[in-house]
Amino acid sequence: MTRYVGYIAMSLDGFIADADGSVGWLDPFNEALAGDTGYAEFIGTIDALIMGRPTYEQVMRWGWPYETRAGYVLTTKPGFSGEHVVAAGDIETLRAAVATNGHSNVWVMGGGETQRAALDARMFDRLRVFLMPILLGGGRPCFAPGKQHNLTFTGATQKPGGIMQLDYEIKE
Amino acid sequence: MTRYVGYIAMSLDGFIADADGSVGWLDPFNEALAGDTGYAEFIGTIDALIMGRPTYEQVMRWGWPYETRAGYVLTTKPGFSGEHVVAAGDIETLRAAVATNGHSNVWVMGGGETQRAALDARMFDRLRVFLMPILLGGGRPCFAPGKQHNLTFTGATQKPGGIMQLDYEIKE
8 A cells, every 4th residue: 555645844823844845944954954854765765756847857956865765756748757757747647657666664754735636636645844933924835826725633743943843644 | 221022822824813803713822821931920010011902892892901001002093091091092192101100011912003113113021822722713813914023032931731932022
């Protein structure tokens, strides 16, 4: 069975990037995030990633820091393909391809439209949010606007730098 | 010296009310919130409240559940007055009136425009957020759009019902 997991840093007011899509606001937290968020452990469990096309383009500029892991890109652009991209299309196309390829743990990376698509398709098993001690005041929301979803809180851990790690399962 | 404090329930995606301004989404949490959020202790420390005009109208429908505490209403409407309202006007007018009246602890109640005005006026001393295990998907943001503000995390407490109490001081 495939498990879909969220793992994302978000401002207290619910944003993941500024209005230009930049995540530079996270820079002051990099040391805190690098030190103790369990990223190495987390990414070790992941064998595929789902992301929106803008996020894909951003991570390609970083040089695809996910080694040989398979990329699935949410896009409305027909025939989209790219390095590390195993499948592209709408969320159900991605889910079917993930199932065919037998991945165990898929990271729904973002951005907000992709998180929303995965939410509404009831794909998420777990959501881990790193809540950053900052009010961005605007930008790209962690979850694009859409339906209400109830969560089950499963745990919280205080991290360095005033960061709270919050864990949820998605109820409905 | 007057201390200004925030104390508010917010969805994980940063909303305090649905698009119509209703806080009915909080109903399923009422029991959890009533039991263990320290509201009685909190309100016992408060001697005045600042709120936006829509929030004032909403709490008047509830019958002003703040006893003899003074109300300060943020509004652009000239000459606004009402029951329990000691002063009305822009945020600096309210701050001056609060100072004149010598209040010790003022609750900046909301809504989002009022939280934003208090933030940008650098009035907040402390912010307590009850982070609810729900994604509303839209509605009235806890903080209206505006400038970035850095926070200092001061503590977190796990509450019944999957609610996280998060405490911050406002840095800048």
